[in-house]
Amino acid sequence: MLCLRSARLWSSRLLWRACPGDPPLLLPLPGAQAAVPAAGKKDQVEFPALDEEQLEEQFVRGSGPGGQATNKTSNCVVLKHIPTGIVVKCHQTRSVDINRKRARDIMREKLDIFHKGELSEVVVKKKESVVKKQEKRRKVNENLERKRQFKEALAQDLKPGEKSL
Structure with missing residues (x-):
C-alpha cells in the first residue's frame, strides 16, 4: 500500500515510495532529464507572443x-x-x-x-506537404502505367484462339 505522505517531488518528477521501510516503487533513472515530452507536440511551431x-x-x-x-x-x-x-x-x-x-x-x-x-515555418511546412502530395501522386500514376503496360503485354502474348484468364 502506498503512503501518500511519503511521495516526494524531485526535479519536477513525482517519486512514489512505499510505506517506510519498504523499497521504493518508482525511482528516477540516473541521468534522466527532468522534462517530460508532450505527446503530439513535436511539430508545433513556436510563434511570437501577441501584445x-x-x-x-x-x-x-x-x-x-x-x-x-x-x-x-x-x-x-x-x-x-x-x-x-x-x-x-x-x-x-x-x-x-x-x-x-x-x-x-x-x-x-x-x-x-x-x-x-x-x-515562415508555416509556409515551409505547407510547401513540403504539397511536394510530398505531388510525389505520392506521381508514384501512383507510375504504378498505374506499369499495370496497364503489363496487361497490354499479357493480351499481346495470347494467341488469337485462346481466352484470357
Whole structure:
C-alpha cells in the first residue's frame, strides 16, 4: 500500500515510495532529464507572443449552418492587429472562449507569415506537404502505367484462339 505522505517531488518528477521501510516503487533513472515530452507536440511551431494592447476584438454573429445557435448568438470573434491591419475572423465552435483562443492562434500564424514571408515555418511546412502530395501522386500514376503496360503485354502474348484468364 502506498503512503501518500511519503511521495516526494524531485526535479519536477513525482517519486512514489512505499510505506517506510519498504523499497521504493518508482525511482528516477540516473541521468534522466527532468522534462517530460508532450505527446503530439513535436511539430508545433513556436510563434511570437501577441501584445493584447495591439489587438482590437469584436464579437459578432456568425454565419453558416447552425440555425438559432448561430443566428441569435454573437460568438464569432473578429480580431484586428492594429499595426499591420491583419484581420482574423473565427467562428469554428459555439464557444466564445474557444473561438477567442483559436483566433489568437490564427493571428500568431498570420503575423509570423507577415514578418518572415517565405521563410515562415508555416509556409515551409505547407510547401513540403504539397511536394510530398505531388510525389505520392506521381508514384501512383507510375504504378498505374506499369499495370496497364503489363496487361497490354499479357493480351499481346495470347494467341488469337485462346481466352484470357
